[in-house]
Amino acid sequence: MIHGAHVIIYSQNADADRAFFRDVLEYPFADAGDGWLIFALPPAEVAVHASEKNDVHELYLMCDDVQALVSKMESKDIRCSPITEQGWGALTQLTLPGGGKLGIYQPRHASPLKR
Numbered sequence: 001m002i003h004g005a006h007v008i009i010y011s012q013n014a015d016a017d018r019a020f021f022r023d024v025l026e027y028p029f030a031d032a033g034d035g036w037l038i039f040a041l042p043p044a045e046v047a048v049h050a051s052e053k054n055d056v057h058e059l060y061l062m063c064d065d066v067q068a069l070v071s072k073m074e075s076k077d078i079r080c081s082p083i084t085e086q087g088w089g090a091l092t093q094l095t096l097p098g099g100g101k102l103g104i105y106q107p108r109h110a111s112p113l114k115r
Contacts, residue, residue: 005044007059013098020097024076043113058103066090066106 011017018037021027027039042061063069066089070080073094081093081101089105096102 005046006038007041009059009096009100009102011096011098011100016097017100020078024073024078045112060091060103060105062089062107063104064106066092066104069104 009017015035018035021039022029022037027041029037029039032038045062066083070083070092073080079095083090083092085091086105088109089107091103091105093101093103
């Protein structure tokens with residue numbers, strides 16, 4: 001049956017954002033040809049939220065220590081938004097080299113992932 005998920009991030013500078021995932025986040029990858037990198041992601045969760053419309057999806061990466069992550073990103077000249085405390089976790093958004101935003105949070109909710 002289903003054995004995984006494939007996430008797509010659209011970017012105005014795909015090469016720079018691929019380099020970010022490869023060099024900054026150090027995610028393992030495969031080259032699908034012509035420099036088209038496909039990255040392995042850490043284990044994932046999916047949640048279904050009520051909405052007024054369909055076809056709205058969001059991607060957040062999760063971390064154990066959002067403050068440490070922000071410090072590491074800033075040391076690599078990657079901008080992050082101020083950390084905000086939400087009921088479900090501590091959240092920041094980093095700005096990818098291509099200009100897009102990527103949400104990252106330290107969860108405070110129950111998780112089906114074994115740690």
